Structure formats: structure tokens, C-alpha cells
Amino acid sequence: MRAVSLLPSATEMLYSIGVEPIGVSHECDHPPEAQQLPKVVQSRVAPNASTSSINEQVQNTESAGGVYTINRDVLAGLAPRYNCLAGDLRCVRC
Numbered sequence: 001m002r003a004v005s006l007l008p009s010a011t012e013m014l015y016s017i018g019v020e021p022i023g024v025s026h027e028c029d030h031p032p033e034a035q036q037l038p039k040v041v042q043s044r045v046a047p048n049a050s051t052s053s054i055n056e057q058v059q060n061t062e063s064a065g066g067v068y069t070i071n072r073d074v075l076a077g078l079a080p081r082y083n084c085l086a087g088d089l090r091c092v093r094c
Helices: 008-016 032-036 051-064 072-076
Strands: 001-003 039-043 068-071 082-085 086-093
Touching: 001 008, 039 072, 051 068
Parallel strands: 001 082
Antiparallel strands: 039 068, 082 086
């Protein structure tokens, strides 16, 4: 099954049912092998920034479409059949 996980909890669910995703979110760190997979989702906010800087970055991302961005080139290159978001498997063609 060619599945891409867009959330850490979804990645863990996939692994628990024996499905190794082909791409994951930047936050996916469990199981450890998930860290080696291509990152499909990235944050527009620097994780090590100060609280005030994070607040400013979040406000600025509103006009850019949100805090997170999907790397469409990586996603297209992986050619998944399923995207897994919050444990909901959906066919990419649907």
C-alpha cells in the first residue's frame, strides 16, 4: 500500500497495522524509522524561536495559507495511493 501520513498519530496507526508509509510529516518521529522517510508536510514556523517570534510567525502565515505547507513536489514524486490524515485513509483519486 503506497500511503503518505500527514500527522504523527496517523503514522503510528499505519505502522501498528503493518503499513510502512512512503512519506510523512516533519513531526513524525515514532517509530524511529519514520524519521528517515521523505517529509511531505513542513511547518512555516521555526520550532526553536522565542514565544513572541512564534506568535508573529503564526500571524504572518495566515495570509500564506496556514502554519503548515504540503511539499507538492515531494508528494507528487512519491505518487501515493492513499493520504492518511487523522487516521482516515482516503484514496488520492477521490
